Each structure stands twice: as C-alpha cells, then as structure tokens.
Amino acid sequence: MVYAHETGHFASIGFAAVDAAIELDGLERRYGERVALRGVSVRLAPGATLAVLGPNGAGKTTLLRVLAGLLRPHAGTARVFGAEIPDERWKVPAQVGYLGHEPLLYRDLTARENLTYHARLHGVDRSRVREAIAAVGMERRADEPLRELSRGMVQRLAAARAVLHDPPLLLLDEPRAHLDPAAAELLEPLIGRGSGRTRVLVSHDVERALGEADVALGLRAGRQAFAGNPDPDAVRELYR
Amino acid sequence: MVYAHETGHFASIGFAAVDAAIELDGLERRYGERVALRGVSVRLAPGATLAVLGPNGAGKTTLLRVLAGLLRPHAGTARVFGAEIPDERWKVPAQVGYLGHEPLLYRDLTARENLTYHARLHGVDRSRVREAIAAVGMERRADEPLRELSRGMVQRLAAARAVLHDPPLLLLDEPRAHLDPAAAELLEPLIGRGSGRTRVLVSHDVERALGEADVALGLRAGRQAFAGNPDPDAVRELYR
Amino acid sequence: MYSKGLIPLAGATVVTLAAAMALVFFYAPLDADQGFVQKIFYVHVPMAIVSLCGFVAGGIMAIKYLRSRDPSWDMRSYVAIHISIILGVGVLATGAIWAKASWGHWWVWDEPVLVSFLVVVLLYCVYYPLRFSIEDRERQARYSSVFAIAAGAFVPLNFAAVRMAEAYTHPRVLSQTGGNLPGEMRLTFLVSLLAMTLLYVTLWKLELTSKHASMQLKRLKRKLAEREAVAA
Amino acid sequence: MIAAAGAILRKDLRLELRTKESVPAMTLFTLTVYVLFHFGLDRDSLDGALAAGVLWVTLLLAAVIGVSRIFAVEREQGGIDALLLAPVDRTSLFLAKAAALFVFLVAVEVVAIPAFALLLLGPGLAGMLPELLAILALGDLGIAAVGALVAALAAETRARELIVPLLLLPFLVPVLIACAQATEPFMRPDQGPEDLGRWLALLTLYDVVFVLLSVAVFDYLLED
Amino acid sequence: MIAAAGAILRKDLRLELRTKESVPAMTLFTLTVYVLFHFGLDRDSLDGALAAGVLWVTLLLAAVIGVSRIFAVEREQGGIDALLLAPVDRTSLFLAKAAALFVFLVAVEVVAIPAFALLLLGPGLAGMLPELLAILALGDLGIAAVGALVAALAAETRARELIVPLLLLPFLVPVLIACAQATEPFMRPDQGPEDLGRWLALLTLYDVVFVLLSVAVFDYLLED
Numbered sequence A, B: 001m002v003y004a005h006e007t008g009h010f011a012s013i014g015f016a017a018v019d020a021a022i023e024l025d026g027l028e029r030r031y032g033e034r035v036a037l038r039g040v041s042v043r044l045a046p047g048a049t050l051a052v053l054g055p056n057g058a059g060k061t062t063l064l065r066v067l068a069g070l071l072r073p074h075a076g077t078a079r080v081f082g083a084e085i086p087d088e089r090w091k092v093p094a095q096v097g098y099l100g101h102e103p104l105l106y107r108d109l110t111a112r113e114n115l116t117y118h119a120r121l122h123g124v125d126r127s128r129v130r131e132a133i134a135a136v137g138m139e140r141r142a143d144e145p146l147r148e149l150s151r152g153m154v155q156r157l158a159a160a161r162a163v164l165h166d167p168p169l170l171l172l173d174e175p176r177a178h179l180d181p182a183a184a185e186l187l188e189p190l191i192g193r194g195s196g197r198t199r200v201l202v203s204h205d206v207e208r209a210l211g212e213a214d215v216a217l218g219l220r221a222g223r224q225a226f227a228g229n230p231d232p233d234a235v236r237e238l239y240r
Numbered sequence C: 001m002y003s004k005g006l007i008p009l010a011g012a013t014v015v016t017l018a019a020a021m022a023l024v025f026f027y028a029p030l031d032a033d034q035g036f037v038q039k040i041f042y043v044h045v046p047m048a049i050v051s052l053c054g055f056v057a058g059g060i061m062a063i064k065y066l067r068s069r070d071p072s073w074d075m076r077s078y079v080a081i082h083i084s085i086i087l088g089v090g091v092l093a094t095g096a097i098w099a100k101a102s103w104g105h106w107w108v109w110d111e112p113v114l115v116s117f118l119v120v121v122l123l124y125c126v127y128y129p130l131r132f133s134i135e136d137r138e139r140q141a142r143y144s145s146v147f148a149i150a151a152g153a154f155v156p157l158n159f160a161a162v163r164m165a166e167a168y169t170h171p172r173v174l175s176q177t178g179g180n181l182p183g184e185m186r187l188t189f190l191v192s193l194l195a196m197t198l199l200y201v202t203l204w205k206l207e208l209t210s211k212h213a214s215m216q217l218k219r220l221k222r223k224l225a226e227r228e229a230v231a232a
Numbered sequence D, E: 001m002i003a004a005a006g007a008i009l010r011k012d013l014r015l016e017l018r019t020k021e022s023v024p025a026m027t028l029f030t031l032t033v034y035v036l037f038h039f040g041l042d043r044d045s046l047d048g049a050l051a052a053g054v055l056w057v058t059l060l061l062a063a064v065i066g067v068s069r070i071f072a073v074e075r076e077q078g079g080i081d082a083l084l085l086a087p088v089d090r091t092s093l094f095l096a097k098a099a100a101l102f103v104f105l106v107a108v109e110v111v112a113i114p115a116f117a118l119l120l121l122g123p124g125l126a127g128m129l130p131e132l133l134a135i136l137a138l139g140d141l142g143i144a145a146v147g148a149l150v151a152a153l154a155a156e157t158r159a160r161e162l163i164v165p166l167l168l169l170p171f172l173v174p175v176l177i178a179c180a181q182a183t184e185p186f187m188r189p190d191q192g193p194e195d196l197g198r199w200l201a202l203l204t205l206y207d208v209v210f211v212l213l214s215v216a217v218f219d220y221l222l223e224d
C-alpha cells in the first residue's frame, strides 16, 4: 500500500478491476424539467486530465457537481474510482478536491480559521494548514477575515482548501479565474498538470485547456458534442 | 451637443479644459491602516482604454471602485470627465458602467426584472432592456430567476446591466471571467474596444489586455509600478 | 396497479357504512343526557382515531420509501397523509358541532384534546407547502418522507403529553377501554370504526389509482413531445 | 464523527461570536416580552401556571429565531457544499447544529431567566435551582434536536422564514406542555415539586425519540 | 427621484412576495404575542391603557424584525453598490425603504389588529375605525422613517442585529407614547376620543421632523 501511495498509479488497488478514475455512461441530470446533462459517456484514466468545454449553460458545472457527489444523477451511471455515484457516494468525498465558482469559505473567518476548519473536517493534520497557506503565498494575510481580502486572494485560499486533504481527484471549475499570472504558476504544483492528480478541468480558455488535457469532452446544451481528442473544427463548432 | 454626443470625442464639452476622461493625481486610498493605493497618477483620453495590471491584492479593484465613486479617495485627486471625486461625484454615476467581481443583480429576480429595475433607476427607456438582453444572447432565459442560471449567463447579464444606460466610461474588472469564447465575442461591441467607450480594464490576461490598451497602469502593493507604454521587462517584474 | 381489489373493497365499504348507519339510527339507544346529538359520536370518534392512525401509517410508509427509494411508497405516504388531513378537518367540524350542542361553545381552548388535535392538523397542513416548494421529484420525496416520519412520531408523543396534562371536559372513553359504554353503543361504535377504516382505505386506493393514472398520462405526453422534438 | 461535529460546532460558535447574529436577537426578544408583560399586567407578579407558560412560550419563540438562522451562513456561503465534500456524515452536522442551538439557548437563558425572575416572578427562584436546571436542560435538548431537524427540512425550500415557525411550533407543543407543567409547581407561592418525575420522563422520552429519529433521517436531508 | 424611489420600492415588494422573508416573521411574532397574552391573562380581555400598550409595543417589536432585514438583500447581493452607481440620490433610497417598511407594517397590521381585537380586546373596534386608521397611518409613518434611517446607520456596522434594536427602540419611544395614548380612549368600555387631536399633532410633528431629518442626513450614509 505504501508503494501504491507513492506511485499513485495503483491508488485504485482494493477496488476490483478499476482502471479508470472516472467512468460516465449515459449520464443524465435535470433541474425540474430542464435537461442539464444527457447521454454523457466518458472515461478517464487515473492521473490524466479531462478538459470539459462548452458554452455558458452547457452543463459543465453540473457535471462537476455530479462527480463531486453534490448532485444526484437522474439516469445513467457515474463511477469515481470505481465507486458508483450516488449509491457509494460516501467513498468519494475524501478523494475529491473541488474548486468551483464559489470559494466555499466563510467570509467572517480568517484564512487560517477556514482552513483549520476544513482540516478538522477531513481529519487532516493541522500542520497541513500552514503548508497550504504557504503554498498559495498567503502567509502574510492568513489572519485577516476573508471579506477584507482581494478576490484573487480568496481564490488562492479556495485552491488551498481544495487540495488540503491531498485528494487524488481534482474537479476544477475555471480555477484560474481571478488569479494573477504569478499565482497561476504558483498553484501549478497544487492544481496543475504537475500535481500528478487526476483532474477534470472546466475552462473557457480553450487552447490552454486542450494543451493540458489528455481527453476533452465537449458539451452543448447538456448533450455530448465530442469526447476524446477533438479536431479544431469540432471545437469551433461547439461555441457556434 | 448633438454633435458631441455622436462622436463621443467632445463628450466633455461644457467642462472647462477637459481633454482627459480620467485624471488621477497622487491618488491614495487606505482600508484602516492598510494602504491599498498610494501615489497613483495617470491620464486617459476619451475613448481610450487603460489596462490596469498587477498581482492579486495590488489595488486594482480598489482603483475601479474609487473611479466609480464607490470608495472615497483619502488623498490626491481623481477626476472623471472633469468631475472631481468625491466632491462632484453626483456627476459621475450616470456616465459610468461598472462590471466587477460581483454581478450586482438580485438572485431571486429574473433577468428581465433585474434589468427593468436598473432601467428605471437610470431613467432609461424600457425598450433598452429587451435590446440589452438580446445583445447578450439571453432572450430565451430572460424570465428565469438568476439563481437558476449558470455563472456565465449571470456574467452576461451583469455586462448587460453595466451598459444598459449607454455610459461613456466603462470600468471592467475581469469582464471576461466566466464568459465562453463566443460570448466574449458577442459582448465585444458592448464592452470591448469596439464599443467606442472609454474603458478601464482590469485583467490577469496580460497579453490580451496590453493588446487592447492605449495606456497601461501597473500596480504593485498599491504603488504605481509603471504608467504608459510598458516594456515587457516591467510587466514581468510586476508579477515577480 | 393500485386498482387491484378496489371494487370488492368499495363494496365492503358501502355495506359496512350502511350497516353502521342503520345501527346508529335504529339500534343504538338514545343517550340519556345528550339526546340525539350524541349520535355524532359514531362519526366523530372513529374519524379521529382513523385520521390519527392514518398519520402514523403515512410515517411508516415514508420509512419504507427511505429504505427502498421506491417512489410509489412516497406516493402512498403522501396520499395517506392527504386523506388523514381531510378526515382531520372532518373531526374538527363534527367535534365543533358536538361541542356547540353539548357545551354551548364551538371551541374551548382549555381542552387539551381539542387543542392538541388542532396542533396536529396544523402541523400536517405545512406538509403541502413543504412538499410542493421542492421541484426535484426525488428530493421532494425524501424531504416529504423525513417530515412524515418526524410528524408521525410526533402524533403519539403529542397525545401522551396532552393526556398527561389532565383533561377536564372532553370525554375519555377509549382510555377507559370503552368499559363504561353500554353494550349496544359499543357494538355500534365498533362497526362505525370499521366502516370508517374501510372508507379510509378505499379513499386511499382510489386516490392512488387516479394519481397513478394521471402520472402515466403525463409521462406519455412528455415522451410524445420529446419524440416530436426529435423529429422536428 | 464527534471530531467533525466538534469542528462544525466550534466554527459556528466562533462565527456567532464574531457576527452576533442570533443570540442578541433571541435575548432581546425574550427580554422585551418580559418587559411588556411586566408593564402589561395589573398585578405586580406572576406565579403558577401562568408564569411557567409565559416563561416557556417566550423561550420557544426565541428558539424560532435561532432555528431560522442556524443554516443561513451555510446556505449563503456554500458551507453545505463544503460539508458534503468532506468525509463527514450528516449525523455530525446534525449533532453540531443541535449543539449550537443548545448553546445559543443556554446563552439566552442565562440572561432571560434572571430577568424573568426579576421582572415577573413572584416567588424566588433560588430554592428550585437544581430542578429548574434539569428541566431547562431537557427542554433545551428537545428544542435543539427538533430545531436542527426542522431547520434542515426547511433549508432548501422556498418561503423558509414562513415554514420554520410553522413546523417548529407545533412540533414543540409537547416540550412546551411538559416544561411548563414541570416548572409550574415551583412557581407557586407554596413551592414544591409535583409530578416532576412524570414530566421529566416525558421530556426524556421526547428527547430520546427526536434525537434518535433525527440522527436516523438526517442523512436524507441537505443533499442535492 | 420619485421614479427611482418607485423602482426600488417595486423591486423590494416583488422580492418580499417571492422570498417571504419579512412580513411572515413579523406577523407571526405579533400573533404569538397576542396568543401568549390571551392565555397569560387571568381576565378574558384587555381594555384601556393596557390594551393600547400591548398593541403598540408588539407592533413596535415586529417593526424591529422588519427594520433589521430591510437592507439585508442589498448588503448580500450588492444592491447598494448598484444604487450608488445609478444617478439616484440617497433620498430616493430612503423614501423607497421607508415606504417598503410602511407597506410591510400595514400588511402585518391587516392581520394583527383583527387578531388583537379578537383575542384580547374587550370593547369592539368597529366604532373607532377612521380614528384608528389615522393613528396607525401616522404611527407607521414615523416607525418607517426612523426605521429606514436606523437600518441604514446599522447596515455597515458589525453586530448589526444587536445595534438595530438598541437604536430603534429608544428612538420610537415618542411614537409609542403618542400612539398608545391616542388609542387608549377608544379601548375603554366607554369609548370616546379624548385628546386625540393633541396626540395626532405630536405624531405629525414627529413624522415631519424625522422624515425631513432622515432625508437630510441620509446622503451621508451608505457611502464608502
């Protein structure tokens, strides 16, 4: 197990025949009558990056939230590290780091208090908090309530929160929004390709996302436009 | 005056000797003890674009909020279309469109209700609301409460709100965040260079911002690092 | 699927109801000090008992829903509560009439049984806004079930509390195991209770059947619309 | 589980200390009702059933204020999502929220009950302190458990502010009856416990039923 | 200015209709206080000064709830920034918020006053309707004006929930006295106006002073 932990590739040992970090098959999700996702099928190998592309309202955030176990699929299957969502959902959370549109931090608590809270929730050692704050370059502002920080600082802390428990899977919804170029580089080892984690990356910066990705998924009005290695035409078509 | 209105270039007619849309001189702003801006001096001609660059926490949002009249400067002078802030602040708002980190729209109202409300506040004809909704491509979702829309859709509506009253000056704080590439293009005539408006553009996409800008302002920890036409070194230095 | 056995059940209900009616009017003796008004007892009390049992049953069906995640259990629970509320309103109405006749007031506040029953009915009235302010079917079922379970547990607790706080005027027949009811009254009462129970079950089945049918219809319509959309 | 509940509770208490959103509003409410009664009554003081009733109904209404806010910060700042993302079962969340409510209620009572004794009560409270504390503890526990459950039930519905009191108040009628009945004998001039055991037993039963029930069903709430 | 105030008011009323955040809480509060009193009193009904006092103190406390929420949505969803960006002077905002409070109070009273008459009041209300309406209108106006001012004062402070009532209640003491005194004669068994003119004059004076004062000072609030 130590070995598995070190290489990351065998991280799925213990689950029978799991060679995909994420497996979606005919996934569907509605809000009331509106279909937000339908017939999404894709596989992602452990350690790889999936870029999710699509216009506003295509269902990208919805997909991430389904994968995170925050929304329940209405049809089809979704497996994360072999655990079916939502039935085996309780296996998922500790393995997932989620960085979304909202920072999911309390505005009236300081950075340190927020992260300490999350460390306790995840049963992670408190020394990780100091490390995480340092890793996002926020040591000097760690003891101010979040409402007094700039938007980009809050985004850094949200990233620190997402990786605090060292999750093997990262769900990233426009993670670079609000980050300055230096911060984006600083966070690369945490949430970038260099992190060695399996990643699902939603981004509107198409070029960059495709450059980072092993597999791309195109969504349009909830339907899968392409999955795999898209040609430029397909991508252009996606936003038309 | 009709002439002035049409060309936009003489929009400042009526103020004595105003040939700058924005004039900052030794601007300073603190939050409590912390200096968020100090010694910022810059001029921007009507119709031109000022790119504001700087790392997270540099004071970019603070600068925009001062220009919008939302924050009072603590020292130095700031003039917008010749009106001094904050003393002649009442002249400013109708001329400013602000698109910031927060959409400034009510989550429980629909797009149409939100924009109609702003149209009433600005004394703008209600037909503008339909136009604005169409211009950001949201006709089909205009009657749903905002909390049911995707983040990018909300951002589009925030842009529609910012330009609803056709302001000569736009203050844009990462306006492209959350917008898909097609939406970004769609909004170009509203908030882009093509809009013909004077713009102050905060962005972390340095290349693109410099490409769009006539003048660039570099901020670092609230101090002005450069103003004017920066060399690449200065920009690199900024984020170091 | 719910219509199975509905017709014999309905038949039995009608027969028992008729029998109860006959017993009430022609067999049971006239009450010595209340006179004819006392006949309302045979509607009022069975209705109260059935309605309260229906609430508890709704809670049990809700447990089944949470166990099985089978939406039909949620439907059953919903309909059970729905009909119990209707009967509950009936209890309040008949009780009020009886109260007016025998106590001279439509309502007395210091009578715990009345107040506690009102509290139960009011609590269950909140079930509707709670249920229908949630759009997602699955979540609606889950939240409604949690409510039904908590409220179902609340019903007996509430009555325990109320019974402990001594009652003054409201009669306590069942608690004395009906011991002081004359034999004829007792038989009439038991038949009425059976009739009321059957009526409840029949209404429940009927409502389920019609709900099921209209849902089926909606589903077909949606399928059709989708097919048209695809064709277009 | 306990560790996670502790983390959530500490966070809630820290937020309350910092923003002061619930306890002051609750306390103020009870105090004003007592003041109102103080001046509204012809008599100088209350005793017996009336005193007990006023005391408990007021505390109950204060609880409504607390309950309707107990999930507000999670809803507004994404705390629920963060919790669902952590390997924390819903039971911890329930325990934490119920504990927070309990603490808030105790904080309110620390001010409200002396104020009540001062403004309204005829007989002194000193002689009945242990019993009163037992009643308060059991009552608060029931209110906190049902309050957390109701808050979670209402958290995701529209017209929340309307649904919370409509659900909570009926649910708490047995607590009200038991607490008022248990306190009543102590508030008579000839103080003395009477049926205390019976009412405490009922309260205990209520608490056990609703704590267990809430723990059992809480898992189905707050999700998606 | 009126147009802008109208726009803000319409928006506030629409939001309240949709989210039901304030009026239900306010109404529920008054109703429960009346029910409490109904059971809390030994007598069947109230009259005279006591009745007037209970009526008005309760309405005042309900107003506290409304006031503490009147700027909540602006604070949370950036409405204040949006307003400051529009060519709308603060006076419009004041007028709109005061009008919204006024409407909320009227909505509460439509339910609360009949409930009061039913539950607590000895003498009927029918005979005094016009006078009562006048008193209510003037009283509500004063509460609304001071309420909007206090809400704006507290909007940007920490521990808002604590500051609103602490500021509001003292400010409203004159309104309370005037309204209670004006209503009192009507609530006596031998109904009849007495000094009504004097109290109405006082109320009018209060309203005028505070509306003008608020309009004058509102410009200095809410900014930066």
Ligand code: HEM
Residues within 6 Å of the ligand: C041, C044, C045, C048, C049, C091, C092, C093, C094, C095, C096, C097, C098, C099, C100, C102, C103, C106, C107, C113, C114, C117, C118, C170, C171, C172, C173, C174, C175
């Ligand atoms: C609005 C008025 C009334 C309401 C809401 C009401 C409600 C109820 C309820 C809920 C029960 C079932 C209680 C239980 O099983 O413990 C009940 C039982 C009963 N009620 Fe009423 N009631 C009302 C008026 C009356 C009146 C006026 C009488 C007769 C004078 C009456 C006689 C009875 C009797 C004999 C029972 C059976 C008692 C028992 O099972 O313990 N009720 N009523």
Ligand SMILES: Nc1ncnc2c1ncn2[C@@H]1O[C@H](COP(=O)(O)OP(=O)(O)OP(=O)(O)O)[C@@H](O)[C@H]1O
Residues within 6 Å of the ligand: A147, A148, A149, A150, A151, A152, A153, A178, A180, B031, B034, B035, B036, B054, B055, B056, B057, B058, B059, B060, B061, B062, B063
């Ligand atoms: N309300 C506030 N109270 C106290 N300090 C604040 C407040 N708002 C901003 N600051 C501080 O002022 C400085 C400038 O913040 P500002 O939001 O202007 O940065 P920014 O350049 O917009 O950064 P970003 O790129 O992250 O958006 C930061 O140090 C920030 O912490």
Ligand SMILES: Nc1ncnc2c1ncn2[C@@H]1O[C@H](COP(=O)(O)OP(=O)(O)OP(=O)(O)O)[C@@H](O)[C@H]1O
Residues within 6 Å of the ligand: A031, A034, A035, A036, A054, A055, A056, A057, A058, A059, A060, A061, A062, A063, B147, B148, B149, B150, B151, B152, B153, B178, B180
């Ligand atoms: N809570 C909700 N209730 C109802 N509809 C919703 C809700 N959340 C999202 N939707 C709808 O579901 C669809 C997909 O939304 P989603 O947020 O997944 O889009 P997205 O791809 O993330 O878009 P963006 O790029 O703008 O973030 C949209 O039509 C949106 O309006």
Ligand SMILES: [Mg+2]
Residues within 6 Å of the ligand: A060, A061, A062, A101, A173, B150, B151, B152
């Ligand atoms: Mg999204």
Ligand SMILES: [Mg+2]
Residues within 6 Å of the ligand: A150, A151, A152, B060, B061, B062, B101, B173
């Ligand atoms: Mg910023």
